[in-house]
Amino acid sequence: MPTSTAAAGVAPAEAAVSAPSAASILTAQHTVEVVSDSGEGAQKCGQIFGTVCAKMGNGVWTVEIIPAEIQPPPRTIDGTSGNRIRIGSGPVTNWGDQANVVVAFNEQALLSRHRLDALQHDAVILIENIWATHPDADVREAWAEAMRELAGIGYRIIEVPMEQQCLTVVDNPALGKNMFALGLLTWLYNLDRELVHEQIAATFRGKSPKIYEANVALLDLGARWAGENLDFRINVPRQARPEATVVMNGNQAIALGAVAAGMELAAMYPITPATSASHYLAEMFERFGGILHQAEDEIAAAGVALGASYAGKVAFTITSGPGLALKTEFLGLSVMSETPLVLVDVQRGGPATGLPTKVEQSDLLAAIFGQPGDAPHVVLAPATIEECFHVMVTARQIAESFRTLVVVLSDANLATGVQPFPRPEIDAAWMAQRPDLSPVPEGTRPYGWDPETGLSRRILPGQPGGMFTVTGLSHDEAGQIAYTADVHQRSATMRSRKIAVLQQMLEAPPVNGDDEGDLLIVGWGSTKGAIEEAVARARAEGHSVSSVHLTFLSPLQPGLKEIFRRFRKVMTVEINYSDEPGDPYITDENRRRGQLAWLLRASTLVDVDCWTRIPGEPLRPGAIHEAILAHLPRGGAA
Amino acid sequence: MTAIASLLALAPDDMRELTLADFQKSVPRWCPGCGDHSVLTSMQRLLSDEGLAPEKTVFVSGIGCSSRFPHYVKTYGFHGLHGRALPVATGIKLHRPDLAVFVVMGDGDCVSIGAGHWMHATRYNMNMVALLLDNNVYGLTKNQTSPTTPQGHRTLTQPRGSYLPAMNPIAQTLAVSNASFVAQTAEWLPPHLFATLKAAYQHPGFSFVRILQRCPKFTDGLFSEFIERPDEVQLLEHDNGVVVPALSRTFKNRIEHDPGDLDAARRLAEADGVARLGVFYRDPSRPTYGDIRAVPARSAQERVALLNEELDRHAI
Numbered sequence: 001m002p003t004s005t006a007a008a009g010v011a012p013a014e015a016a017v018s019a020p021s022a023a024s025i026l027t028a029q030h031t032v033e034v035v036s037d038s039g040e041g042a043q044k045c046g047q048i049f050g051t052v053c054a055k056m057g058n059g060v061w062t063v064e065i066i067p068a069e070i071q072p073p074p075r076t077i078d079g080t081s082g083n084r085i086r087i088g089s090g091p092v093t094n095w096g097d098q099a100n101v102v103v104a105f106n107e108q109a110l111l112s113r114h115r116l117d118a119l120q121h122d123a124v125i126l127i128e129n130i131w132a133t134h135p136d137a138d139v140r141e142a143w144a145e146a147m148r149e150l151a152g153i154g155y156r157i158i159e160v161p162m163e164q165q166c167l168t169v170v171d172n173p174a175l176g177k178n179m180f181a182l183g184l185l186t187w188l189y190n191l192d193r194e195l196v197h198e199q200i201a202a203t204f205r206g207k208s209p210k211i212y213e214a215n216v217a218l219l220d221l222g223a224r225w226a227g228e229n230l231d232f233r234i235n236v237p238r239q240a241r242p243e244a245t246v247v248m249n250g251n252q253a254i255a256l257g258a259v260a261a262g263m264e265l266a267a268m269y270p271i272t273p274a275t276s277a278s279h280y281l282a283e284m285f286e287r288f289g290g291i292l293h294q295a296e297d298e299i300a301a302a303g304v305a306l307g308a309s310y311a312g313k314v315a316f317t318i319t320s321g322p323g324l325a326l327k328t329e330f331l332g333l334s335v336m337s338e339t340p341l342v343l344v345d346v347q348r349g350g351p352a353t354g355l356p357t358k359v360e361q362s363d364l365l366a367a368i369f370g371q372p373g374d375a376p377h378v379v380l381a382p383a384t385i386e387e388c389f390h391v392m393v394t395a396r397q398i399a400e401s402f403r404t405l406v407v408v409l410s411d412a413n414l415a416t417g418v419q420p421f422p423r424p425e426i427d428a429a430w431m432a433q434r435p436d437l438s439p440v441p442e443g444t445r446p447y448g449w450d451p452e453t454g455l456s457r458r459i460l461p462g463q464p465g466g467m468f469t470v471t472g473l474s475h476d477e478a479g480q481i482a483y484t485a486d487v488h489q490r491s492a493t494m495r496s497r498k499i500a501v502l503q504q505m506l507e508a509p510p511v512n513g514d515d516e517g518d519l520l521i522v523g524w525g526s527t528k529g530a531i532e533e534a535v536a537r538a539r540a541e542g543h544s545v546s547s548v549h550l551t552f553l554s555p556l557q558p559g560l561k562e563i564f565r566r567f568r569k570v571m572t573v574e575i576n577y578s579d580e581p582g583d584p585y586i587t588d589e590n591r592r593r594g595q596l597a598w599l600l601r602a603s604t605l606v607d608v609d610c611w612t613r614i615p616g617e618p619l620r621p622g623a624i625h626e627a628i629l630a631h632l633p634r635g636g637a638a
Numbered sequence: 639m640t641a642i643a644s645l646l647a648l649a650p651d652d653m654r655e656l657t658l659a660d661f662q663k664s665v666p667r668w669c670p671g672c673g674d675h676s677v678l679t680s681m682q683r684l685l686s687d688e689g690l691a692p693e694k695t696v697f698v699s700g701i702g703c704s705s706r707f708p709h710y711v712k713t714y715g716f717h718g719l720h721g722r723a724l725p726v727a728t729g730i731k732l733h734r735p736d737l738a739v740f741v742v743m744g745d746g747d748c749v750s751i752g753a754g755h756w757m758h759a760t761r762y763n764m765n766m767v768a769l770l771l772d773n774n775v776y777g778l779t780k781n782q783t784s785p786t787t788p789q790g791h792r793t794l795t796q797p798r799g800s801y802l803p804a805m806n807p808i809a810q811t812l813a814v815s816n817a818s819f820v821a822q823t824a825e826w827l828p829p830h831l832f833a834t835l836k837a838a839y840q841h842p843g844f845s846f847v848r849i850l851q852r853c854p855k856f857t858d859g860l861f862s863e864f865i866e867r868p869d870e871v872q873l874l875e876h877d878n879g880v881v882v883p884a885l886s887r888t889f890k891n892r893i894e895h896d897p898g899d900l901d902a903a904r905r906l907a908e909a910d911g912v913a914r915l916g917v918f919y920r921d922p923s924r925p926t927y928g929d930i931r932a933v934p935a936r937s938a939q940e941r942v943a944l945l946n947e948e949l950d951r952h953a954i
Contacts, residue, residue, distance in 0.1 A: 303718075307726035426942045468714070472719060
């Protein structure tokens with residue numbers, strides 16, 4: 001394992017290059033965006049920048065800005081592609097509010113971020129300078145119009161001769177601008193040049209050495225230009241990491257977690273934003289004795305996973321909302337036949353095709369209640385990249401022990417977010433055992449439900465004496481089709497009871513902040529970092545606010561009612577739709593609420609309020625902070 | 639490439655003498671006269687003749703009358719969802735190539751709601767036997783038109799007669815890239831049925847067998863022309879296909895058809911007039927997805943070591 005090189009974070013050789021007059025701005029955290037047209041490589045630039053910052057000891061959270069199309073028309077507002085990288089002196093748990101520095105390859109990409117209110121009003125903007133004098137009059141006009149819109153806000157716009165500079169090294173600047181931009185950031189944030197070179201080498205592994213050399217030349221060119229022309233540098237102090245650390249995105253973490261859980265088969269159909277997990281599995285799963293099967297459709301992917309699970313080790317299928325809908329019947333079969341199965345839903349905006357590349361938390365109720373008939377099962381939501389890894393081990397174990405379906409709800413924010421976390425200490429005990437194919441003891445029944453717990457031992461094909469037929473029809477302990485009232489009632493009770501048994505084994509969620517107070521925020525999934533940052537701001541201002549974050553959505557963790565009772569008001573914060581009180585026609589009776597809010601109201605009978613938004617981007621801590629202030633119960637402390 | 643036959647032949651020291659009774663489970667609840675009974679009997683005979691270990695054999699089915707099949711065979715069984723037997727079977731075989739997998743589907747299952755899986759399973763060419771028990775009608779839901787219902791045949795959903803020409807499952811399967819075994823037989827000719835099932839079982843790949851069969855309730859008369867007049871049936875014979883000497887006295891309409899000839903197979907499948915029974919196509923050299931995807935097993939310790947190497951790639 002490589003050591004955490006240069007974690008001290010200062011590269012003296014670099015400092016010598018910088019213009020002596022460059023002012024160093026010391027700050028605890030800073031947010032950078034790199035935006036371009038699709039295909040210009042802004043994402044690669046952002047990813048390398050984020051990874052090197054992490055390696056040098058900054059806290060990092062990286063988010064992709066992705067259009068839905070592969071190559072939308074250039075220089076369009078909707079076509080912007082890139083990255084936001086938020087770095088800090090300590091851990092960074094979310095993408096923050098607004099960017100401090102933007103590297104933009106054209107003014108339309110910049111404009112798109114401006115219009116989304118994604119930039120600080122004093123942001124520094126480094127922008128390609130060819131557009132103002134472009135031969136095409138329309139382009140010149142578009143530039144001028146954009147500059148008029150951006151004027152007077154307070155942005156500091158610095159025009160950079162990106163293309164002109166790149167042409168001194170390469171013939172086609174379109175393919176190298178991103179490395180020049182990386183050079184600008186390398187100088188600006190005082191990155192270790194060697195580490196950046198290493199990361200470029202890793203990114204272009206397998207490509208010819210010429211490509212590496214050209215990229216390094218462009219990088220150095222960008223750094224030199226910045227050193228000669230910029231009058232400030234950013235210093236976000238770095239700390240040596242006390243423990244071994246890994247950095248990856250949530251989809252990679254899910255794929256590695258599945259391997260750590262000892263799973264041997266994943267079946268999928270391509271769907272954004274889940275697919276990158278499959279790309280990673282396709283690359284490495286076979287080395288672990290695993291198979292990634294790309295099925296002919298979403299339904300088949302669920303069927304292949306369920307068939308594999310039935311025949312041996314628990315398998316999983318990975319999808320997004322539309323795929324969840326298509327797989328529904330198989331999910332019911334998993335529950336009815338008590339065949340373990342893990343389904344990962346990397347949520348995106350919906351309904352229907354919705355917002356394929358953008359985050360949303362709108363599948364919660366579909367994941368829990370979407371199956372026709374009564375189909376009790378388990379739903380888990382990781383809240384961090386690290387949890388994306390570990391949740392797969394938990395999901396596999398629960399699916400196996402409880403012979404049930406486990407749905408894991410990730411989302412586009414976790415899927416593409418990159419964050420360092422403590423390196424997992426892999427334990428062989430996490431892994432599924434080799435299937436036990438010993439003869440079945442006389443009298444063992446395929447659904448020999450323990451009347452107290454509903455649990456029963458699974459029989460696997462290959463076990464002599466165990467021959468029985470799985471069926472999705474109502475069946476008795478022996479697996480025989482049985483339509484009688486007695487059997488249907490009893491078997492439904494057994495399938496439900498075991499979920500209650502699981503619930504009794506869980507712990508109450510910890511409260512972030514004081515155990516009692518004015519307002520309790522309840523969240524789930526990827527919003528944890530932003531919620532806790534917002535709560536911390538409100539608490540620092542003297543407000544009595546705490547938060548609770550739920551990992552188990554079905555069954556709900558115990559103790560919620562007790563926790564809720566200690567707060568004057570309880571409110572969920574979610575990335576899904578809810579009606580605004582006070583909007584036309586909306587009453588307390590007909591108001592459609594956030595999905596977790598609905599669930600909590602039903603299960604606790606507490607009047608849980610909600611604040612939800614569907615901006616197609618992660619919630620910003622600043623927006624949550626405002627919502628907290630607006631929803632604090634009036635009338636002073638309890 | 640190993641045929642499931644050789645994989646599953648019992649080890650020499652396993653002296654179990656398997657008989658028909660070893661593969662019989664509960665009493666079938668199919669209607670008297672239903673073609674399913676005949677298929678079940680032939681299959682049980684195949685299992686005992688070939689000495690398949692019951693615990694290493696899985697029957698996977700969808701939903702419909704014929705999909706009750708696994709409940710009546712004393713092996714492992716998976717009676718799943720309508721139309722979705724093939725993906726389940728694919729998952730079982732991918733994860734456990736040591737199991738012999740048989741898939742039993744009706745015409746609704748295979749060529750209607752699950753038609754996509756039928757095309758793709760044919761192309762995957764996993765080593766399994768897939769039976770289409772085709773009675774040309776939806777029986778369990780009580781008489782609705784299926785894709786193989788002959789044009790003009792009346793049902794409750796198309797009471798003025800089926801609107802469209804029937805689908806031709808043999809021709810469709812032969813059209814799929816990487817098809818490796820396509821045969822047709824009939825439930826009313828047990829010797830031919832048995833010989834065809836046996837050839838299917840012994841083929842190393844996805845063996846698709848369409849079995850023409852009567853539904854005594856809703857399509858009783860559909861095949862009477864073939865049953866009463868053997869000349870309306872044409873047997874495709876070849877040493878690489880099936881030859882049933884017991885039938886040669888009754889069935890004079892026999893032709894030599896080399897199952898290695900795909901063009902001839904497609905012509906025969908499209909030709910009208912008679913019911914053709916036999917192996918249309920067989921190519922044991924076709925790549926099977928299961929073999930291609932086979933990966934060496936890893937112990938937990940090996941995985942831990944490999945995972946640590948993989949984490950090194952993400953280490954900072």
